[in-house]
Amino acid sequence: MAGFKKDKTIVVNGEGSIRFDFGQENAAWLEFDSPDLSGKVEMSISEFNEPPVDASSYPVKTLSPKKYGNTYRLELNPELYEGVRFGWIHVRSFPKNWHITGVRLVCQIKPTNYNGSFSCSDTMLTRIWYTGAYTVKLNLLKDYLGAILMNRGDRFSWTGDAHPSQAASMVAFGNYDFVKQNIAYTSTQSNGIRSYALYWVLSLIDYYKYTGDTGTLKTYIDNACNKLDDAYKVYGTNPNLEYYGWDERLGAGFEHPNLAEPQNAYKMLSIRVWNEFSAAMAIYGRKDLQNKYRDYATEKMNVLKKDAAWYHNFGLHAGTDAVTTGLLNPGEKKAIYEKSFTDRVNRVSYSPFNQYFVIQAFALLNKYDDALSSIRDLWGGQIKYGGTTFFEDYRPSWNAVTGLNGAVPNNQCGFTSLCHPWGAGVTKWLSEEVLGIKPASPGFATFEILPHPGRTLTKVSGTTPTPHGAISASFNVTTGLCEFTVPPGTAGRIGIPKVEKNIRSIKVNGKPVWNGVYHSVTGIGGANADEQFVYLTGVQPGKYSVVVEYSGSTPKYVDPRESYAAKYIGADSLTGGNWGNIYGKDGYVLCNYNGNGNDKKSFPAYVTAVDYYKIKGNGQPNNVVWATNTTDSRALSSNAANSGARTAACLYAMDGDQVGYTFTSTITIKGTHDYKVSLYFLDWDRKGRKIAVEMFDAETSNLVAPVKIVEDSAGGAYLTYCYNKSAKFRINLVRGDNAALSGIFFDPVK
Template sequence: MMRTYLPLSIFFMYFFCFILQASAEFLYSDSIKTRLSIPSKSVLAPYKIVSGGKMGNHGISSSPDPMVNYYWENEDADLQVYHLRPTSISVNNEEAFENAKSLLHSSGEITVNGVGELCFDFGTESAAWLEFDSPDFNGDVEMSISEYNQPGVFNLGPQAPTKTAKPVKHGNTYRLELNKALYEGVRFGWIQVKAIDKPWHITDVRLVCQTKPANYKGYFESSSVLLNRMWYTGAYAVKLNLLKDHLGAILIDRGDRYSWTGDAYVSQGVSMLAFGNYDLIKENLKRTAKDDNAIESYSLLWIHSLLDYYKYSGDEVFFREHLSTIDLKITHAAEVIEKQSHLGFYGWDERIGAGFEDPNNPESRAAYQLLYIQTCNMLSPILKSLGQNEAEEKYTDAAIASLSALKSDVNRWSKIGIHAATEAINGGYLSDVETKAMLERHFVDDSQIVSFSPFNQYFIIRAMAKEGWHEQALHAIDLCWGGQLRLGATTFWECYRPEWEAFLKPHSAVPNGQHGYTSLCHPWSSGVTKWLSEEVLGIQPIEAGFKRFIVKPFLNEEISEVRGGVPTPQGIIHFALDSKSGTGKLTVPENTVAELMIPTMGKKISRVRLNGDVVRDSELSKNQEYLSLQALKGGVYDIQVEYAQSRSKMLIDSEDQDGTSITNNKISLVGIDSVSNKNDHSFLADGYLHFTSEDGSVDKTTLPDYIKDVTWKMKGNGTPRLDVWRDKQSSEIPVLATRNPQTCQQTYAVDILTTNDDRYEFTIRTAENTEIGEMVIDLFDQDSKKMIYPTIAVAPSGKLRYYTFRTQGSIRVRISHVRGGDVGISGLYFRKVNN
């Protein structure tokens, strides 16, 4: 394999960037320390003030959690609260607010002299409510909160879709109360003064943040600051959703705060790794055992959650108690496959049906069947070990039969996409040839390796790691979770596209879509935390309860050092390894046995010492990438690895680099025309479509012969409506529009179906007045549903605008809302291109 060396100048550029990142992280942590307040009393909070523990002496710079360093002696089931002070305060009328910045500190006072708006950034998202103190409040005031830097507005369903209201008075405290539980996902807050009778004063403003007493028993650190931030951000997002006796779902109240069964698979896995709260996870499994949320894959993922809990906890009694539940779910899944029943949902990505819009498409069907086969295969060895031979044989035979049936349908098997391929690879039942073909077909294109929801992305990176594609997985991780952090995330989002980095500013409102308004704190999106502990730190159970476990870290030239811990029922497994110094340490809890895999880093290892004693060659199991030390019993092991040679230059594998960025030549943007007075019928001579029919039908007489049809959904989620846009001259222009604020109606797709694969140009005409909001346009291949052009952001311009593309074949155009009123398009135009 050919390798190229990175020039020294670029090495120093990387080093300089690392120093800048590290400095930023120090400031990030330091700002949290100055903002956190644990008051002596609070008469307003429904929970007691944080108590029962103490703050540690050392900070964790990578964590956005203000309480990351707090240790509870007893992890009380009841929630507790603490106060958080803003990191910055801005005003839109300086004369109205005297001494506005004083409340950044522990004591201060703002004098309100007139109307205007105060905006507070609290630096990190919290499960909180906003309140301020005033001894002489008067006038007309509203308050707002949001996850981003504009007052929050959400879909219908919650008690308060608009996150703005008049404060509720409690003595001298004025609190924004938006729901019975009080808490929302809050990073930004506002006090809007509409009118005053005379000057008055604000003596304090704060978030009252609720928290579940949960100690960080697990931890992760490496030489990559970005990976460290990912681990702690994912853990924090899960912690924010820990409630008294179960694991919650959506932090911001959008009306869907349920205990989502499938979401819990990722959330529970992260929670066990980070907090070791096995009892809570056990209770959550009980809570969700009979609830599939009307989503078939979630029923199977409940089994995965149970398996995960069993492997981590070793709770055999609890596992045996649910054998009948497992059998019911497996039997039902087989019936779903046989009868082609409604799947309900498989993910938000276009390729798996765009959420609830088309969940029964071929890719979702194949993914579900392969998930079923994977589940049967995962159950079989565990059931055999527990003496459940009849059930083991039943599931093994079912998996073999279902896989054979799927493979016999050559057209379906050969056309599966990345999501179905992911389930197949994670199932471990493919041949080496089949696995290699799937990896090379689906996992090398930057534009395709990131799923729209980070929930599904976890399974993708797990499949890549399973086949040793850690480098490529880390690249995909940077595109997905790294991009969110670069846009200011302190918790991970429900949905994300890497293309958003090109046009979004940090902390701004993000596009909405099939999922409705986007949640910026979704615990199901935290799978990267679990992946980093299992694949980079490398600690995984081999036997239930970690009675036997493996430590197999992944290190390279950029990640030269890793250290961390995983809580187990036997105690915390601590591990550290620095490949540059060749030193490390492993703590193996009593009554457990470890296998330690030492990475060779592409070098020859001349000697390994444990606690100063040289390990004989006969005690080492070797391959090209790792040396293995087996049967390490309970104790602490100092590790010293002597590498025979050292490389001072960073290596980049040129073959790997060549495969990670594939240019899509199917489509190109020809131009954007903002002139609003064009003659629509002559803009493109071949044909056009205006959205004038009230019943949603298409007047095909205006379409050219190479356009077979133009279609969109007529009922259910993702169904647009006809509206009328009026320009400055009061001219009326019909628009195909979203149905905001109805739930999951913030987007729709229009399919352009062609009769052949000849090249042509199509133009999307938008209609952008001040009443119509911001939107994005995404373009997909209509057959594969792969994204074929980066997301285009459209802000209201007050004009008609024409976006012209050159392409071939059938295309899907998706329109998605960002902020403001309904969004839509007002016309499509076509022109044939001579090849």
């Protein structure tokens, strides 16, 4: 419906749609120029390669443009701009040829410079650092951090939810004044989420460490104390947490608050923040507050440790928050690591926000290679998907089923945002833990550079902005050539990484400083060593060129195998409603077959219940009977003989408040028993339903199968799995009006 003239003018010669890929996510609005448009046009934007569907629960992203002279602009909200990667011009009616002379995104971001940098031998990790920084940059609004979400309500940051964003912002841009403004803006913007209140205190501590701004710290001491005292008051009461993260193990956002895992995680987070605030108060000079919050942390940890098994029921997130208290002994850390941090699938949180704390725990466990492996899976997976910013939620197994830049599952958080600055904490982690630059005292008056290239990286370099100027460093553990710059007004401790090799000698600016003992060199106060580093201490301002002589070799790191506890058997789009003699040999559930949410069912002896849950209303999904007494073979038969009239029915998820994109079905079995379970999906009214299916262990909420997508169920489609425990399935909308489920069938494992 369109062609090009030599001058790149687009000639519109019929009805249809033109898609434009702008190559990266932008904070922008879409417009085009035409001197002679005729007929009717609409425009769309999206973060993926299809326009969002205009259904009642979707945010509207397709509208007729407004005309300004020869310019036609898509205006979706008063602020005009959204997160947009793809744009469309839809020609709805066509009386005659017309021309498009220009198409553009008009971008709006707060100007800021990349004063920090990061590079390493793994180009994916380098891209991850910059992608995180870019994600934050797109969301620097006029005077506070926000989110260019797809028409969601929380465009601005609440108390504490910007913690990873502010962390990334400081290492990438050094825009301390802006971070200070956001701390002020969010200091009272509470949304009632208790963990966020504690993250706000961590942000204040971060800001103080990076800037040395005692005036701002002093301003908010009382505010921070109120938040910390509230955590102490409710510590033993299992308070209503409302929310701890979108991960299923944390209660799936707001769906299941107050599960044991988030309750345990909140207690550990409280202890961590009391401990870190105590340390900040010690530096600031408030011994009373130092002692108060140190005592809070010590008191609660001592009570916990009276039971040797105090952490045994902790999952990934509670274990993470326990490790980051900094108060665990080696045995406790080892046990928590082995339980929750070695499973390649389930050591990754569904929420990149929460994964920021997981990789912090990896560092404290001295498991940097595992941390980098999880970073490649979670954040690298988003880039492999085609993302140029980081997402609100993500599972690595999406990539196998969505396709490059394809529409992603929507879920318990509503419409999935593909540009979410709260997911950018990995940028700060890479600067602090892999490049290794951290303040040792507020404002980088003293600092340390302790790089951790691990077994997979051969070189790392970069810059961190500080109030004194940039600190830069580079380390190459293959050639032994290293450099670092110490700005005026600072002093540093620099670790030369051993990477499990031997260091025979180190020269600084051409002079020997280490060959097992320290030799005096101008600007270097001393040297010592342990298993990981040779430390150059008391390093004074200046530029240093270092030559390291290594011997031996670094062992190779092997990623743990990605494995799932359940087995995905396959899909079937041929059987339709004729399930008899193929499915349901042990039993079945025909969803809503009797109407009003009443199933027709026959459970196997090993199944005790099949339950459903969704977030709104009466706790049950919606239901509809499309047709009764039908002979259409897509409708499920009422019996295993596939005889008689049929009913086409389903349970479905849909609410007008944007959280009705999903519901769950939990299958409870007695003990353990090998069984096959098949789910039947039917797009009876041909609404273009595309549905994503997640399978979890019902007790642990660990993901036990890769995410699968039912691309087309107009003729009926089955997905079949094999498992031996109780299971929970989450049915998520990808495209179409809603996510619908029509049947569940049980069969023996042959």
